Every structure is written in structure tokens, then in C-alpha cells.
Amino acid sequence: IETTLMLGMVFGLRLRQSEGLLSSVLDMMGLDLPVPDHTTLSRRARTWKPSARGNDRPHVADGPIHVLVDSTGLKVYGAGQWLEEKHGVKSRRSWRKLHLAVDADSGEIIAHSLTDQETGDASQLEPLLDQINNEIDQFTADGAYDGAPSYDVVLRHSPGARVVIPPRSNAVEKPNAQASCQRHDHIASVQIDGQLKWQASTGYGKRALVETAMGRYKGVIGQRMRARSFLAQQTEAAIGVALLNRMLACGRPKSVRCRASAGAAK
Known part of the structure; x- marks a missing residue:
């Protein structure tokens, strides 16, 4: 199967x-x-479960990892699209949201979830992090995940994690809040140094790697879901992620760092 x-x-x-x-x-x-x-x-x-062979993740990190999270939309071909093609009647288009967590060092997709178009991005942080066994060294996401709940979810998973999420433009420090002080530091840094310097100092630019992963998914697997039922669509997304990881592993060279001897250098 x-x-x-x-x-x-x-x-x-x-x-x-x-x-x-x-x-x-x-x-x-x-x-x-x-x-x-x-x-x-x-x-x-509709009832498929991933095999336990681990082939979808050939590379497993030994220590803490840098996790990048984002989401993208996938089209669903339904009755509304069929009517639009046949009669030219425009209807509301249905979407599914694919949430991905990517290892910044290897580029592999280490967690994913598929939801409807109404589900918020931040609400999927806990389901994504539950799929990650490694400790998180740094967590990076865009402004859609800004807020104390996101910081709390990440720090519950890895208390020593560094959370890098750009604060909203109207964000203010709350001295009496129980949220992580990291968010307050980001707000102060952006207000003092500006957005570009904050991005350079925090390594926020690495978030482009998760955008690359989403582009790979749409380019290789497709921008439209083939399955009709939601359970089958979840299976389709899981198989697509496993395929991308396997392709990435096949194309990655296995290299070993060696120190050249003094005689060989001459």
C-alpha cells in the first residue's frame, strides 16, 4: 500500500x-x-500509518537543533472548482494548510501537520513540537507566531531554547506578564536598533530555509491535493514529506573532514 x-x-x-x-x-x-x-x-x-522503518528521516541529529516553522496553503479540488470549470461560476475556493518544521542544518522536514484553512498557525506549534525528540537550541518563526503562548509552548518542550519571532509592530513590553523575557528583549531590540539589525543579530534570515522546503513540496509533490477526504489528504501530506526527505538524503553527499598532513601539503 x-x-x-x-x-x-x-x-x-x-x-x-x-x-x-x-x-x-x-x-x-x-x-x-x-x-x-x-x-x-x-x-x-484513509487509515494509513507511517512505517516504523524510519526511512523518511535518514539523518537524525545528535544534539540540539535549530527548528524553523511556517505554513503554506494547498488547493483542494472539490465540487466548487468543478462547477467553475464547467459553467464559469466562481465559488469560494477550499484550501488546506500544511504546517512544516524544518531542521535548519540538514534541511529535512522533521514535523508536519495538515489542517483546514481556518486553523491559526500558532495553534499547531504544540502538535509540531510533540513530533520532535531532540532538544531545541533555537526556534525561529515569522510574526504569525508572535505571542506569549508560542514562547510558552517552545520553552515547555526545551527550557533552554532561544526563541526568535519578530514582534508585531504594535507590540509593547508588559512588566507584569509571565511570558518569556525573550519576547521583551526582541521588542526592545527592534525599537532601538531597527528590524534589519535585529534580524542580522538573531539569525532570523535562516527562516528562508523553511520557505525553500515549502517551495520544494509544491514543486515536486504539487500545489493541489489529489485526495478528496480529509483523512486521505493527511496521508497524502505525510507521504509527500517522507518522499522529500528521502530525495534530500539521496542527493546529499556523504563527506568526512580530514586534516591534511604537512608532507602532503608540500
Whole structure:
């Protein structure tokens, strides 16, 4: 089931086409194995669980990591879009929001969640961080995550984490608040030095890496979800993330740092 769904997503195939592709591959390999039909694939996609082999994350960091978080929208093809194509009647377009957490050092997607278009970004911080086993050295996100609750969620996961979120333009320091003093420091720094100097001093520019990950998802997997039901769409997003991580691992060179001897240098 998992292999068939992955092949279909890589080559942009429908379930019937994926069924035929896998059948042809098995015939070429000389393997007499049953191939799940498209009805089974559709049904099992709603209850699919990731395998425990860990292939979706070949690279696992040893120590604390720098986590980047953001979200992007994915189109959903539904009845409204069908009416628009057939009759030219414009209707409200449906979306799904894909929330991603990326390791800044490796570029791998280490956590994800799929929600409807009405779900706020900050509300998905806890579900994302629950998927991360490593300690967080630095957490970076855009202004949509600004607020004391976001700081509290990150610090509950990793008490020593450095949280870098640009404060809102109307943000003010609250001396009596129980929120992290890191947010107060960011507000003061932006007011004194300006936004650009604050970004340079905090390493906020690395957030572009999560934008790159979202661009990879839309470029390789697609900007539109193929599945119709929400459960199947969650499976589709999970398989897409696993595929991107595997592609990234295949393209990453395995290098070892060596010290050149004095004789070799001469």
C-alpha cells in the first residue's frame, strides 16, 4: 500500500494508474505478488500509518537543533472548482494548510501537520513540537507566531531554547506578564536598533530555509491535493514529506573532514 501510494505521488498518477505501474514493475522483476486495486488503495489511504522503518528521516541529529516553522496553503479540488470549470461560476475556493518544521542544518522536514484553512498557525506549534525528540537550541518563526503562548509552548518542550519571532509592530513590553523575557528583549531590540539589525543579530534570515522546503513540496509533490477526504489528504501530506526527505538524503553527499598532513601539503 505504502509503496504504491509513494509511486503514484512521485509520478503524479491516479490510483488506477499507480496500480498498473506497480503491476508492470513486479512483472519486470519476475515477482508473483498481488497488487492492491484502486479501491483498496483509496480505502487504506484513509487509515494509513507511517512505517516504523524510519526511512523518511535518514539523518537524525545528535544534539540540539535549530527548528524553523511556517505554513503554506494547498488547493483542494472539490465540487466548487468543478462547477467553475464547467459553467464559469466562481465559488469560494477550499484550501488546506500544511504546517512544516524544518531542521535548519540538514534541511529535512522533521514535523508536519495538515489542517483546514481556518486553523491559526500558532495553534499547531504544540502538535509540531510533540513530533520532535531532540532538544531545541533555537526556534525561529515569522510574526504569525508572535505571542506569549508560542514562547510558552517552545520553552515547555526545551527550557533552554532561544526563541526568535519578530514582534508585531504594535507590540509593547508588559512588566507584569509571565511570558518569556525573550519576547521583551526582541521588542526592545527592534525599537532601538531597527528590524534589519535585529534580524542580522538573531539569525532570523535562516527562516528562508523553511520557505525553500515549502517551495520544494509544491514543486515536486504539487500545489493541489489529489485526495478528496480529509483523512486521505493527511496521508497524502505525510507521504509527500517522507518522499522529500528521502530525495534530500539521496542527493546529499556523504563527506568526512580530514586534516591534511604537512608532507602532503608540500
